[in-house]
Amino acid sequence: MQCYYSPIIHNGQLQADEVGELFASAELAIQYGARVARDIANDPEHDRAAGTVIIVVDASGAEITRHRVERRAEAGDEGEAQ
Known part of the structure; x- marks a missing residue:
């Protein structure tokens, strides 16, 4: 297991990830980052x-x-935040 971090840039400001997450591979960390992006995109207040x-x-x-x-996914929308 290796620790990966997912800092966020929002409105031009870096929000550091001081804790990180343990993943068995870089691919799993990449998938996690994509999931975080989707979750944020689906937040109606984003x-x-x-x-x-x-x-x-x-x-x-x-x-x-x-x-x-990039955008908030609509119901039934197959698209993902990138």
Whole structure:
């Protein structure tokens, strides 16, 4: 298990993830980051104009991926936040 962090950029400001999460692989951490992005996108109070981005980094601080929070999914919508 390795620790991965998911800091968030929202309105141009970095919100650090000081705790992180343990995952067996980088792929699982990437999936988690995508789920966080979807959850934020589905929040009716989320400001779509905020330019929110979930960043997934490993314990050494190397960026693995980014997920942009782009829109709120509608009922029955198969799309995902990226």
